[in-house]
Amino acid sequence: MANTPPRFYALAWRWHFYAGLLVVPIMLMLALTGMVYLFKPQLDLAMYRPLLVVTPQGTPASADALLATVRAAYPGxxxxxxxxxxxxDRSSSFTLAAAQGTQTVYVDPYRNMVLGAQDDERTLQHIAKKLHGKLLLGKTGDFIVEMAASWALVLVASGLYMWWPRGGGVWGTLLPRLRASKRLFWRDLHVVGGFWGVLLLAFMLLSGLPWSGVWGSQYAKVWSRFPAQMWDDVPKSDRTAASLNVGGQPTVAWAAEDTPLPKSGSHHHHEEAATPAPGASLVTLAQLEALARHIGLPASYGISLPGDESGVFTLSAFPNDPREEQTVHVDQYSGKVLAQVGWRDYGAVPKAVEMGVALHEGKFFGLANQLLMLFACLFVILLSVSGTVMWWQRRPRGRLGAPAPSRQMPAWKSGLAVFVLLAVAFPLVGVSILAVLLADWLLLRRVPVLKRALA
Incomplete structure (x- = not known):
């Protein structure tokens, strides 16, 4: 501490403490649900094997025959x-619009037989994902999770500042003192562990923010830009590709969500088609599968069907390797490719985001990626538990036990600069700081009972 003004350390400690109280419960939930979703492929296969695995026998039925079977089994x-x-040895699947959300129907392609159906809202993975992203609270939950993730970055920065060596040796800085007193043991577990995992934790937080409602949507609008000429000669609808994301799995990648969704055909096409009824597309699924093979889409691609007479078929690949991502819109009457967006079209930031998402979900380099992210989840649990124990050990009876503010607070210009930087980088941090300061001015300073309890 000799070379660092104590007033800055006291301020960092106080904000670290309050941020921890806000973040710890949500970070624990994110870590636990993240571990469930991380091993989705293995858990799905273990839980839903009768729906996913089939016995190869003979030649599989065409996709159009499978579609006819599903429509006959689920009329209307x-x-x-x-x-x-x-x-x-895997089944085909169809996503159907249900009364409440969507359901997925699985079909044995060799026997052209429906194996069963799942309500997409009730699967373990969907519930874990909804908890992880929105706490099952819709937009309110999304707001809370984003605010917690943003404040967790404040925790990372303030924690690193407090860890920074100011004299002393390796023990307690780079290595924990495991045989020390209980308080030193938990302190070192938290501080030293936090140092060694700080980069991984920061990556997890930053790579998760693109999914958020405020930061993520604004980020997407700024960076997910594509040349307008890509759609120069294509009739566009008033919808974006994000509207195709239905069911438990996303259909199009984050980088392509904000792109315009084209429209099928012109009046000329409709006249040639003898005014087809809604949904009576001239292009077959078999033709679209042939197109997918020609383009070279990976095996995990899907085909979204047109929603009305002007809708398009969309072939979309959202594989483990983001470099293979493709979104291809096809006219439902002529089979003409109207627009195609892939990795080569992404800018530097969308590429970084897509790669971060693949790593975040443990998909990019297989089991090793899953195990690395599992370690990150366990690391979050370690920091959350050790930080809570540290607080409980030093907490005065009947009081919150917040670190005392320095009598010599930093100059107002420094504080204002930090606030503006946080507010610009993470809007919800700025909003919450204003809310805290307002509550402090209106209540905490004026109500002695609250002032004593929160001190």
Whole structure:
């Protein structure tokens, strides 16, 4: 501390403490649900094997025959998406619009037989994902999770500042003192562990923010730009590609969500088609599968069906390797490719985001990626638990035990600069700081009971 003004350390400690109280419960929830979603492929196969695995026998039925079987089994329901088998022993699936959300119907392609259906809202992975992203509270939950993730970055920065060596040796800085007193043991577990995992934690937080409602949507609008001439000669609808994301899995990548969704055909096409009825597309699923093979889409692609007479077929690949991502819109009457967006079209920031998402979900380099992210989740639990124990050990009875503010607070210009920087980088941090300062001015300073309890 000799070379660092104590007033800055006291301020960092106080904000670190309050941020921790806000963040710890949500970070624990994010870590636990993240571990569930991280191992989605293995858990899905273990839990839903009768729906996912089939026995290869003979020649599989065509995709159009499978579609006819599904429509016969579920009359009156709209088929939204078809996903071909990803391997010879895997089933085909169709996403149907249900009364509440969507359901996925699985079909044995060899016997052309429906294996069963799942309500997409009730699967373990969907519930874990909804908890992870929105706390099952919709936009309110999304707001809370984003605010917690933003404040967790404040925790990372303030924690690193407080860890920074100011004299002393390796023990307690780079290595924990495991045989020390209980308070030193938990302190070192938190501080030293936090140092060694700080980069991984920061990556997890930053790579998760693109999914958020405020920061993520604004970020997407700024960076997910594509040359306008890509759609120069294509009739565009008033919808974006994000509207195709239905069911438990996203259909189009984050980088392509904000792109315009084209429209099928012109009046000329409709006249040639003898005014087809809604949904009576002239292009077959078999033709679209042939197009996918020609383009070279990976096995995990899906085909979104047109929603009305002006809708398009969309072939979309959202594989483990983001460099293979493709979104291809096809006229439902002529089979003409209207627009195609892939990795080569992304800018530097969308590429970084897509790569970060793949790493965040443990998909990019297989089991090793899953295990690395599992370690990150366990690391979050370690920091949350050790920080809570540290607080409980030093907490005065009947009081919150917040670190005392320095009598010599930093100059107002420094504080204002930090506030503006945080507010610009993470809007919800700025909003919450204003809310805290307002509550402090209106209540905490004026109500002695609250002032004593929160001190």
């Amino acid at each position: 329901q709209t088929v939204r998406k078809y996903t071909p088998p990803t391997a010879a």
